[in-house]
Amino acid sequence: MSSLQIVFSTLKEAQARLALENRAAKDKALAAAAAAIDRDRAAILAANARDLEKARSGGMKESLLDRLLLNDRRIDGIIEGIETVAAQEDPVGKVRAGWTLPNGLFIEQVLAPLGVAAIIYESRPNVTADCTALAYKAGCSILLRGSSSALESNKALVKAIKAGLEEGGGIADAVALAVSGSRDEVSEILEARGWIDVVLPRGGKELIRRVVENARIPVIETGEGNCHIYVEGSADIDRAVEIIANAKLQKPGACNAVETLLVRRDALAEIMPKLAVSLAGKAELRCDAAARTAICAGAMPAGLVIKDAGEEDWAAEFLDYILAVKTVDTCDEAIRHINRYGTKHSEAILTNDLQAAEQFRARVDAACVYVNASTRFTDGGEFGFGAELGISTQKFHARGPMGLEALTTIKYLISGSGQIRS
Amino acid sequence: MSSLQIVFSTLKEAQARLALENRAAKDKALAAAAAAIDRDRAAILAANARDLEKARSGGMKESLLDRLLLNDRRIDGIIEGIETVAAQEDPVGKVRAGWTLPNGLFIEQVLAPLGVAAIIYESRPNVTADCTALAYKAGCSILLRGSSSALESNKALVKAIKAGLEEGGGIADAVALAVSGSRDEVSEILEARGWIDVVLPRGGKELIRRVVENARIPVIETGEGNCHIYVEGSADIDRAVEIIANAKLQKPGACNAVETLLVRRDALAEIMPKLAVSLAGKAELRCDAAARTAICAGAMPAGLVIKDAGEEDWAAEFLDYILAVKTVDTCDEAIRHINRYGTKHSEAILTNDLQAAEQFRARVDAACVYVNASTRFTDGGEFGFGAELGISTQKFHARGPMGLEALTTIKYLISGSGQIRS
Numbered sequence: 001m002s003s004l005q006i007v008f009s010t011l012k013e014a015q016a017r018l019a020l021e022n023r024a025a026k027d028k029a030l031a032a033a034a035a036a037i038d039r040d041r042a043a044i045l046a047a048n049a050r051d052l053e054k055a056r057s058g059g060m061k062e063s064l065l066d067r068l069l070l071n072d073r074r075i076d077g078i079i080e081g082i083e084t085v086a087a088q089e090d091p092v093g094k095v096r097a098g099w100t101l102p103n104g105l106f107i108e109q110v111l112a113p114l115g116v117a118a119i120i121y122e123s124r125p126n127v128t129a130d131c132t133a134l135a136y137k138a139g140c141s142i143l144l145r146g147s148s149s150a151l152e153s154n155k156a157l158v159k160a161i162k163a164g165l166e167e168g169g170g171i172a173d174a175v176a177l178a179v180s181g182s183r184d185e186v187s188e189i190l191e192a193r194g195w196i197d198v199v200l201p202r203g204g205k206e207l208i209r210r211v212v213e214n215a216r217i218p219v220i221e222t223g224e225g226n227c228h229i230y231v232e233g234s235a236d237i238d239r240a241v242e243i244i245a246n247a248k249l250q251k252p253g254a255c256n257a258v259e260t261l262l263v264r265r266d267a268l269a270e271i272m273p274k275l276a277v278s279l280a281g282k283a284e285l286r287c288d289a290a291a292r293t294a295i296c297a298g299a300m301p302a303g304l305v306i307k308d309a310g311e312e313d314w315a316a317e318f319l320d321y322i323l324a325v326k327t328v329d330t331c332d333e334a335i336r337h338i339n340r341y342g343t344k345h346s347e348a349i350l351t352n353d354l355q356a357a358e359q360f361r362a363r364v365d366a367a368c369v370y371v372n373a374s375t376r377f378t379d380g381g382e383f384g385f386g387a388e389l390g391i392s393t394q395k396f397h398a399r400g401p402m403g404l405e406a407l408t409t410i411k412y413l414i415s416g417s418g419q420i421r422s
Numbered sequence: 423m424s425s426l427q428i429v430f431s432t433l434k435e436a437q438a439r440l441a442l443e444n445r446a447a448k449d450k451a452l453a454a455a456a457a458a459i460d461r462d463r464a465a466i467l468a469a470n471a472r473d474l475e476k477a478r479s480g481g482m483k484e485s486l487l488d489r490l491l492l493n494d495r496r497i498d499g500i501i502e503g504i505e506t507v508a509a510q511e512d513p514v515g516k517v518r519a520g521w522t523l524p525n526g527l528f529i530e531q532v533l534a535p536l537g538v539a540a541i542i543y544e545s546r547p548n549v550t551a552d553c554t555a556l557a558y559k560a561g562c563s564i565l566l567r568g569s570s571s572a573l574e575s576n577k578a579l580v581k582a583i584k585a586g587l588e589e590g591g592g593i594a595d596a597v598a599l600a601v602s603g604s605r606d607e608v609s610e611i612l613e614a615r616g617w618i619d620v621v622l623p624r625g626g627k628e629l630i631r632r633v634v635e636n637a638r639i640p641v642i643e644t645g646e647g648n649c650h651i652y653v654e655g656s657a658d659i660d661r662a663v664e665i666i667a668n669a670k671l672q673k674p675g676a677c678n679a680v681e682t683l684l685v686r687r688d689a690l691a692e693i694m695p696k697l698a699v700s701l702a703g704k705a706e707l708r709c710d711a712a713a714r715t716a717i718c719a720g721a722m723p724a725g726l727v728i729k730d731a732g733e734e735d736w737a738a739e740f741l742d743y744i745l746a747v748k749t750v751d752t753c754d755e756a757i758r759h760i761n762r763y764g765t766k767h768s769e770a771i772l773t774n775d776l777q778a779a780e781q782f783r784a785r786v787d788a789a790c791v792y793v794n795a796s797t798r799f800t801d802g803g804e805f806g807f808g809a810e811l812g813i814s815t816q817k818f819h820a821r822g823p824m825g826l827e828a829l830t831t832i833k834y835l836i837s838g839s840g841q842i843r844s
Contacts (some may be wrong), residue, residue, distance in 0.1 A: 016761075092608070099806065105795055107805060114817055197817055216635075218818040239840040246842035250492075308649060361835050362442060373527055373838025382843070383529060383834075386520065395536055395619055395831035396640040397819040409817035412805075413783050416795025418661040420668035 004188050007176050011116045011141035014173035018071045019113045019139045021171070023090035026137055028362050029170025030086040033136075034079045036164030037129065037157065041075055047156035048125065055149050061265045063253070068150055076422050077182035078129045078157075084386035085133040091404045113139030115197035119389070120145045120211060122203035125153040130387035131200075132161055132175050138407035143196065145178040145189060147203075155179070190215040198407075202390045220398055220406070222390035225345035226254030226317045227375045230334040233266030234352040235372070240271060243350060244323075245278045247374045252283075253319045255391060256346045256378040259325040260314060262268075262334045263291060268327060272300035280304040282319040286313045290327040314341045323406070331356040335363045342366060344393050346375040365399035367393065373375040426610050429598045430617035433538045436595035441535045441561045443593070445512035448559055451592025452508040455558075456501045458586025459551065459579065463497055469578035470547065477571050485675070490545045490572055500551045500579075506808035507555040514561045514717030527838050534833040535561030537619035540611050541811070542567045542633060547575040552809035553622075554583055554597050560829035565618065567600040567611060569625075579603065591770045612637040620819075620829075624812045642820055642828070644812035647677030647767035648739045649797045652756040652782070655688030656774040657794070662693060665772060666745075667700045669796045674705075675741050677813060678768045678800040680747040682736060684756045685713060690749060695720035702726040706742040708735045712749040734762045747813035753778040757785045764788060766815050768797040789815065789822035 007297055018026075037044065048070040055068055091111050098108040117140050121127045128144055135142035146154040153176055163171040178185050189199060190211060198218045201211035205224060229247060231240050247258035263271060274295035279285060281303030287295070288309050295306060313324040314337070328334045331349075338347050348370035349360040357371045368378045378401060380388020385403025392398045398406035440448075459466065466636040470492040477490060513533050539562050543549050549565055557564035568576040576599055584594040600607050611621060612633065620640045623633035627646060634641055653662050653671060669680035685693060694716035701707060703725030709717070710731050717728060735746040736759070750756045760769050770792035771782040779793045782844075790800045800823060802810020807825025815818045820828035 010619060016785070016787075101799075101806065102802070213638075218816075236840065243840060243842055250843055363438070365438075366833070368834045368836060370836045371843040373836060374843055375574060376843040377523075377527060377836065377841070378834075382523070384523065394640075399832050400834045410821050411788070412790040412800075412822045414790060414792045414795060414799065416793060418658065418665065419795040419799070420665055421672055421796055421798040 002188065004178065004185060005075050007143065007178070008116070008192055010173050011143060011176055012195060014171050015113065015139070016139065017118050018136070018171050018174045019092070021139065025169065026090070026139075027086045029165045029168035030082055030133055030136060032162045032168025032170070033085075033133070034082040035163030036160040036167065037075065037079055037082070040156065040160040040163075041072070042073065042107070044153065044156040044160065045070060045072075047152040050152045051150055060149065064123065068125070069152070070125055070153060074126065078126050081126065081130050081387045085130075085137050085404075088386050088404055090137065091408050103151065105414055108413045110411050110413055111408040113407070114208050114407045114409045116141045116143065116195065117407060118143040118145065118192075118196045118199045120186060120189065120199065120201050120203075120207065120287040122147045122207065123150045125150050125157060127155045127202060128154050128216045128422060129161065131389055132158075134166070134172060134387055134389055135407060136170070140407045141174040141176075142303055143176050143189065144176060145186065152181065157158035186210075187214065190217065193217055197335075200390055218397070220390070220392050221394045222392055224343045224393055225316060225391075226259050226315065226341060226343045227256060227346045227348075228260045228262055228334075228338050228342060229258045229348045229350060229375065230262040230328070230331070230338070231267050231271060232264045232331070232349070232351040232353060232356060233270070235267065235350040236352070237267065237270050237274065240267075240350040241274045241278050243348070243372075243374045244275060247348070247376050248279070248283050248323050249321070250374075250376055252321050254376065255317075256375050257319070258323065258348075258375055259316065259318050260326060260341070262326050262328050262337060264331070264334070265290070265327055265329055268294040269297070272325075277301045279323065283323050285323055285325055287325040288327055291325040296314070297333045309324070317343070331359055335360060339363070339365050344395070345391065346370065346378040348373065348375050348391050367391070424610065426600065426607060429565065429600070430538070430614055432595050433565060433598055434617060436593050437535065437538050437561070437563035440558070440563065440596045441514070442591050443561065447591065448512070448561075451503055451590035452555055452558060454590025454592070455555070455583045455586030456504040456508075458582040459497065459501055459504070462578065462582040462585075463494070466497065466575065466578040466582065467492060467494075469574040472574045473572055482571065485546065487603075487843065490547070490575070492547055492575060496548065500548050503548065503552050503809045504555040507552075507559050507826075510559065510808050510826060512559065513830050518832065525841050527836055527841050530617045532833050532835055533827070533830040536829045536831045538563045538565065538617060539829060540565040540567065540614075540618045540621045542621065542623050542625075542629065544569045544612065544629065545572045547572050547579060549624060550576050550579045551583065551604060553582075553811055556809055556811055557829055558587070558592070558596060558827055560826045563596040563598075564830045565598050565600060565611065567608065572603065572743070608632075609636065612639065615639055622812055640812050640819070642812070642824070643816045644814055645677045646739060646765045646815055647813075648677070648681050648737065648763060649768045650680060650682045650684055650756075650760050650764060651680045651770045651772060652684040652686070652750070652753070653689050653693060654686045654753070654771070654773040654775060654778060655692070657689065657772040658693050658698065658774070659662045659689065662772045663696045663700050665770075665794075665796050666697060669770070669798055670701070670705050670745050671743070672798055674743050676798065677739075678797050679741070680745065680770075680797055681738060681740050682748060682763070684748050684750050684759060686753070686756070687712070689750055690716040691719070694747075698726050699723045701745065705745050707745055707747055709747045710749055713747040723779065728736045739765070745762045748842055753781055757782060761785070761787050766817070767813065768792065768800040769799050770795065789813070
């Protein structure tokens with residue numbers, strides 16, 4: 001038995017016990033885990049400083065260093081996240097449907113814990129606490145496999161969480177951190193049929209691709225977001241400009257940031273000059289000819305960067321201060337473009353035309369379809385789930401921001417009084 | 423492009439249109455498909471006769487020939503199945519949850535069609551019609567890959583169904599039969615990422631294993647059922663004997679038939695002699711020493727076959743007139759045995775002890791957990807789903823008998839009035 005197989009077995013055994021814990025017991029254990037993180041703040045920050053030191057000397061770039069960084073404010077956020085998860089309704093035992101057969105058999109469809117979850121993720125240490133809290137509340141064990149760059153931070157966090165769970169009368173064995181950092185470790189997780197019920201990759205494209213291609217256990221794909229906003233002439237154009245700027249600029253590295261703007265021809269003349277002013281010096285525009293012409297018809301704002309858009313821009317997830325702009329003639333053309341190039345993540349229409357809004361909602365194939373709002377709301381926290389396991393871009397099992405229900409399965413409970421089948 | 427890739431593309435395009443059909447339109451098309459099967463009865467029976475002829479001359483054994491056989495009564499059953507599916511509520515557009523955020527964003531979680539389904543199945547031709555009806559009603563296209571032994575029957579059925587859908591104003595392109603019969607065809611289906619949203623293997627262990635191991639697209643595992651009945655002394659023993667006999671004898675080849683009986687020691691003396699009488703000449707018993715002794719204490723009924731049970735019997739899915747019998751000391755021991763050897767399909771407790779019933783329901787990890795009833799009810803038809811895609815033995819996405827909802831995903835619809843994220 002490899003050391004990881006012992007971990008699998010411990011997690012499975014702990015999950016069977018955790019599945020029987022009631023809400024009060026789970027909430028108490030989570031509250032104690034949050035308190036332990038607060039208490040161990042100094043140790044966690046010191047461990048994080050060691051990770052940062054190593055990463056900096058290894059030449060990690062600034063934006064990634066920032067992802068890795070913990071400070072008091074971020075630790076407050078982690079603690080608050082755990083408390084918010086504890087405050088959520090317990091999904092376990094929720095009766096989703098129930099009916100009685102003509103022969104008197106009473107059937108209930110009840111939510112039950114999915115089992116043992118594994119998460120393979122990149123540097124952000126808050127993921128460690130968020131996912132642990134969600135799994136625990138849903139009655140699932142969790143195997144955490146963070147990146148080696150965050151190993152010291154994760155060790156310190158998991159140590160505090162496990163101590164807290166223990167102190168709160170909970171089941172510390174339901175949480176484990178994979179520590180070897182080797183690629184073999186990931187392979188072993190991906191092949192753990194019968195031990196792990198779901199694996200969630202959270203990170204860059206390369207990580208997700210590797211997990212999807214190699215897993216012999218169920219995977220939930222997350223994260224890739226080539227999101228669109230489609231705007232029509234009937235929209236409130238000033239508000240549309242605000243929404244587009246928000247969806248592009250507020251956090252361009254997020255998967256729910258907009259990447260391509262689709263403008264119906266009837267909106268071009270009014271929106272493009274205003275958008276150019278709003279984005280000048282902040283984001284580069286990659287426009288088709290019609291959109292470019294509409295901008296150039298007005299005065300060019302200082303600092304505006306416009307380039308010609310190419311086919312590759314429609315498919316790109318820039319995750320950067322870049323917005324592709326394409327002109328379309330109809331809502332149908334916009335929907336077809338989105339269903340061709342989109343990643344089924346978050347898509348928005350800005351319009352005052354009811355029929356167009358309904359067409360868009362019905363035909364766009366995505367986890368989240370917005371009417372007159374920024375795509376940036378696709379997020380477990382924003383949706384009210386307390387935290388999120390990630391944002392599923394697949395249609396199987398879970399879709400969109402994943403909270404507690406993504407870690408449940410159903411169980412049919414059938415109560416009889418001697419029924420036999422005739 | 424291989425010919426199958428053209429099929430994938432047609433199915434995907436048809437699904438996008440089918441997703442927009444309302445319930446009335448889908449029901450009308452399904453009713454017309456049922457009528458077309460009725461009308462083409464002679465052609466379907468003739469095609470089936472050719473399949474049977476070929477199978478018989480190829481030496482197919484009688485039980486498999488019976489599975490392949492169609493007759494007027496079975497065609498009536500197929501027609502009735504389609505009509506029952508049409509009569510089910512439309513899952514598409516069902517609002518499962520909805521809430522408003524503090525900023526006024528209104529979020530709805532709505533059921534939407536999963537997309538394109540593929541089913542790879544063995545000889546039973548009714549599966550062709552059942553799965554097609556369920557997929558159509560759920561707004562999904564379906565690719566049918568039946569066994570080569572049923573090819574003529576399936577061709578005739580699919581021809582009638584497609585003609586009927588067309589006549590009823592529906593979308594015939596949403597249904598396709600894979601006809602080459604080659605193993606490459608299966609491989610191509612299993613690798614169709616981006617084209618097929620789920621594949622369901624329905625058939626023997628070997629088929630399911632092959633699909634699970636090779637699929638690069640989501641799979642729902644079905645069918646393997648090592649089901650248990652656990653009986654305690656507090657149960658109504660005469661009724662218990664009836665339930666056990668029903669679960670073993672009524673259709674031993676079914677995945678929901680009982681394979682192992684667990685008897686608590688306090689029930690042994692009363693139940694074993696009665697069970698021996700009930701099963702004598704009908705099913706072989708493979709007993710542990712205590713169970714055997716309990717039988718031998720009474721008069722041995724004529725025709726009774728008892729053998730000693732071995733470890734391999736606890737893990738066996740006999741699918742035959744064989745029942746393994748094991749003595750346990752506690753409900754806890756029974757639950758541990760089931761969670762160790764069971765296939766998470768259907769498990770029953772026969773008792774009058776409330777605490778034991780609750781323990782069993784909470785701790786047994788299976789799709790269907792029964793109290794005081796036969797395991798044979800685990801079936802989409804019995805559950806009231808009209809038909810079934812199969813019985814999922816996995817916990818991911820769908821579990822237990824699968825009706826319309828197994829072919830849905832969720833979609834979040836978010837309605838705003840200009841909200842941006844701060």
